Amino acid sequence: MDFELLLCFILLIADFHRISCLFVTDINVPEIVDFRDNVTLSCSYDMSGHTLNSVKWYKDKMEFFRYSPMMHPVYMKFPVTGIQVQDGKYFCNESTCRIELSLLGAKSTGAYKCEVSGDAPLFKLADKADNMTVAALPQSDPLIESFNSMYRMEELLSATCTSDYSSLPTRLTWYINGEQASLGELQPSIDTSIPAHDYILRRQKLQVRFYLSGPRFYHAGKILELKCVAEIENFPELKRETSLNAALIHYDNLNNQMLIHAGSGASGSASAFTHHSSRKSIPLLFVIYLLLSSALSFL
Structure with missing residues (x-):
């Protein structure tokens, strides 16, 4: 084989390897978000020698944002139902592209894709998507009511x-x-439901x-803990919980307190009765004295 031909073949293989290396390394699309929040999407890519032509963002196959470093304007936004790219809240370069979105409720749910393309003559494409x-x-922890201390x-x-x-069902x-x-x-x-913000909200x-009987209370000492956990299926990161504690009084302690109070009350009553009786004994003796005096004078 001719040396020049061999060299061209080697360069062709090397160039093919270089061309095949353009790919999106990572995409960051939150799995679930609240409609009241803003959301940041980002993707990273490896050009591997290619010149970056553009980075495009899609929602459900409809382009809503483009970064084209070799064109003017460099950034472009396109109207798509359910989302709005915030003014000035985006940044892209040769290796990453990040944008911040305002959400518009249930219509913002969808598949989001980041697509990267190289420059001429091949315009090699790579992309990644996520839902x-x-x-x-829920914005607050569950509420426990009718629980005493x-x-x-x-x-x-x-x-x-x-x-x-x-x-979402809780x-x-x-x-x-x-x-x-x-x-x-x-x-x-x-289950209570109300319509709001284009959703059916459930509580x-x-x-x-x-x-309060059985081993789980006798062995627990003097503390009773009650906890309520609210969970949304398939999204463990959304779990919320509330715990409350109460003092637990056992019957032996209660009886001792009752006996102490009862003893104090009985002692007080006995003293009052003695004092009251002594006050009433004087008139009775006086009556007896008069009766005896009358009987003696008669004799």
Whole structure:
């Protein structure tokens, strides 16, 4: 083989390897976000010797942003339903592109793609995409109501847990001193829904009722802990919880206190009776004295 031909073949292989190396290394699209928040999307890419021609962002196959470093204007925005690129909130270069979006509710949910292209003559393309769900997420921890600061053993406890409104189904779970409440200790849940912000927002209420008896309370000492956990299926990072503690009074302590109070009360009553009786004994003796005097004078 001729030396020049061999050299051209080697260069062709090397050039083919170089051309095949353009790829998107990473894309950052949040899996789920609240519609009230702004969102930052970013992607990174390896040009491997290519000249960057453009970076394009798509939502559901519709382009809404473009970075073209060799053209004017360098940045371009396109109207797409459900999103709005914030003015001045974007930055792109030869290795990364980051943009910040304002969301417009449920219409912002979709597949977001970052596409990178090299310059002429091949205009090599590489892309990556990911899905983003935009929902009305709970903003506060679950609320526990009808829970007192002190309970007696054998007493019936009844408390209610209420989740915050959410467009995604919420599951409530009660824990009593670290143990999950049994089905027999739970009342049927109550689901309330209202339309708002183009969503159907739902709120869950779950009541727990049980008697303070059994080993889990006798072994717990003097503290009762009640915890309510609100979870959204498939999104463990959205879990919220509330815990409350109460003093737990055992019957032996209660009886001792009752005996002390009863003893104090009885002692006070006895003193009062003695004092009251001594005051009434004087008139009675005087009457007896008069009767005896009259009888003696008669004799």
